[in-house]
Amino acid sequence: MIIFTLYNGEVGDVVIGRIIEVGQKRWKVDTRSKLDSILMLSSVNLPGGELRRRSEEDEKMMRNYLKEGDLISAEVQSVFSDGALSLHTRSLKYGKLAQGTIIQVSPSLIKRRKTHFHTLPCGATIILGNNGSVWISATMNEETEQTGGYEQDLEPVSKGDREVIARLRNCVIALSEHQMMLYDTSVLYSYEESLRFNVKDILKPEIMTEIIENTQPRLESLGT
Amino acid sequence: MAGLNLLSDQGFRIDGRKPNELRRIQCKLGVFKQADGSAYIEQGNTKVLATVYGPHEIRGSRAKLLLDRVLVNCQYSMATFSTGERKRRPRGDRKSQEMTMHLKQTFDAAIMTNLYPRSQIDIFVEVLQSDGGNYCASVNAATLALIDAGIPMKDFVCACSASFVNDNPIADINYLEESSGGPELIVATLPKSDQIVFLEQNSRLHEDNLSKVIDLAVKSCKDVYTVLDRTVRDHVSEVSNSHGWDH
Numbered sequence: 014m015i016i017f018t019l020y021n022g023e024v025g026d027v028v029i030g031r032i033i034e035v036g037q038k039r040w041k042v043d044t045r046s047k048l049d050s051i052l053m054l055s056s057v058n059l060p061g062g063e064l065r066r067r068s069e070e071d072e073k074m075m076r077n078y079l080k081e082g083d084l085i086s087a088e089v090q091s092v093f094s095d096g097a098l099s100l101h102t103r104s105l106k107y108g109k110l111a112q113g114t115i116i117q118v119s120p121s122l123i124k125r126r127k128t129h130f131h132t133l134p135c136g137a138t139i140i141l142g143n144n145g146s147v148w149i150s151a152t153m154n155e156e157t158e159q160t161g162g163y164e165q166d167l168e169p170v171s172k173g174d175r176e177v178i179a180r181l182r183n184c185v186i187a188l189s190e191h192q193m194m195l196y197d198t199s200v201l202y203s204y205e206e207s208l209r210f211n212v213k214d215i216l217k218p219e220i221m222t223e224i225i226e227n228t229q230p231r232l233e234s235l236g237t
Numbered sequence: 238m239a240g241l242n243l244l245s246d247q248g249f250r251i252d253g254r255k256p257n258e259l260r261r262i263q264c265k266l267g268v269f270k271q272a273d274g275s276a277y278i279e280q281g282n283t284k285v286l287a288t289v290y291g292p293h294e295i296r297g298s299r300a301k302l303l304l305d306r307v308l309v310n311c312q313y314s315m316a317t318f319s320t321g322e323r324k325r326r327p328r329g330d331r332k333s334q335e336m337t338m339h340l341k342q343t344f345d346a347a348i349m350t351n352l353y354p355r356s357q358i359d360i361f362v363e364v365l366q367s368d369g370g371n372y373c374a375s376v377n378a379a380t381l382a383l384i385d386a387g388i389p390m391k392d393f394v395c396a397c398s399a400s401f402v403n404d405n406p407i408a409d410i411n412y413l414e415e416s417s418g419g420p421e422l423i424v425a426t427l428p429k430s431d432q433i434v435f436l437e438q439n440s441r442l443h444e445d446n447l448s449k450v451i452d453l454a455v456k457s458c459k460d461v462y463t464v465l466d467r468t469v470r471d472h473v474s475e476v477s478n479s480h481g482w483d484h
Contacts, residue, residue: 019273019292019387043294047292047293047294047353047356048293048294048355048356049294095354095355096353097355
């Protein structure tokens, strides 16, 4: 059971959301907060550089950039008076998410850090959204990462990568089941502790507990 | 039912309770993971499950949107197997529609609706077994589910029914007592401030006796409150202990 389930946005938060509506010059995004968030056409990076003017063409092309059901990572630009969030993706690290897996945990479990994008040494990238959405995908090479995600890489993901992603997912679930804060170190340590087990076995309660019990002292010895 | 003796000469009711005695209440918070809040309550043989979602963006028609407060959306339904006679109850039937309305009114009054403008809170109530006092059990279950979801309320809402038999008010009536044709008074209160948020009466009751019955119902609501309050406290300390939080 989770005491605070709802996400209360703050300026600067990294969130992961799903496009639910394409409107006039704006997208509506479900970020699991009280009200739907808004992503303005003027606050996204369109393919073709930052300094591009937004023409009427762009307005008509909105659905080509982001359509209903797409997942995006974004930053909170401002909070409206009624608590609704205004998002922006004006940095190349934000944008559309292509292939990976999403996990929903309680927003209170995401530790606030300087960065929420982590490229883990095990070969996966993890985005810990402040709204409790965690995105895990295979690490891409530099060039594709810098397009803001408008060119989606839909090449099949190798089996090894998929296994790493699945293992990380199960570790994140294990951490959240035991109400442990999620940040790069805790995810990485639990990943390392889980290597002794099969990926699917991590979800068994007794193995979950064992992994967490091994992870906890390592985190405490760090003084965090 | 006329032959039934609802209150024996020794002062006991059909199920062996004293006139002012409640049925046993057992409840549990957080029965579902995926809902924002959920609760299960048993009041005697009446068993009710409640789930709460929200506050979230208005789903369905935007016309229902309220600019200054949250929209409370309720849905009351009874399982096919909930009564003695197996019966399919489509959600649109009059009885559950009325119950839905009553629940909506009750929780509109109790939730701090002005905190979440332009959004919506869903309360789903399902009666699994019905033995009288469906409304009361539904209200009590929904209160617990709302607390589980962390939605700010003015107070607990506790509901209890009462009746009047042989010059004696009786509390928390079961199905037999309910269907015997006597008066039935249903009260929902905010127990701390002694405010009545909902009052319904079925069949006739003499004016002179009304205050006696209301008093007993309100007192019973307070008894219900004691039980609910203890459940919530136990639940919270259990959760915080299992997560090792200091308190």
